[in-house]
Amino acid sequence: MSLVYKRSHFHRIMKSLITKWVTPLISTSILALLLAATPLQAQTLEEAARQAARQYNARVISARTERKGEHRVHVIKLVTKDGMVKTVRIQVREPNKGQYG
Numbered sequence: 001m002s003l004v005y006k007r008s009h010f011h012r013i014m015k016s017l018i019t020k021w022v023t024p025l026i027s028t029s030i031l032a033l034l035l036a037a038t039p040l041q042a043q044t045l046e047e048a049a050r051q052a053a054r055q056y057n058a059r060v061i062s063a064r065t066e067r068k069g070e071h072r073v074h075v076i077k078l079v080t081k082d083g084m085v086k087t088v089r090i091q092v093r094e095p096n097k098g099q100y101g
Contacts (some may be wrong), residue, residue: 045065049074058080059078060076061077062077072091072094073090074092075089
């Protein structure tokens with residue numbers, strides 16, 4: 001086998017690996033980071049639980065609403081497909097209070 005053949009074969013293998021594994025992995029990681037950086041807001045606890053389960057592709061194991069000062073926060077506990085437990089906090093959308101209350 002010539003050195004030129006070995007190099008071109010190596011390059012084909014590396015290009016195949018990058019195309020099949022590295023590029024999708026990087027794309028998925030970027031998407032996950034963008035989704036994680038997106039602030040979640042919901043009105044009802046049920047809506048928040050559904051939204052969190054859908055976003056993280058997980059199952060809801062508990063959900064409650066806490067008050068943080070003047071704001072309410074839905075706290076959703078999820079279990080992911082790989083068995084990891086994740087807690088998500090979603091700020092409750094408060095109705096806009098007009099000038100008179």
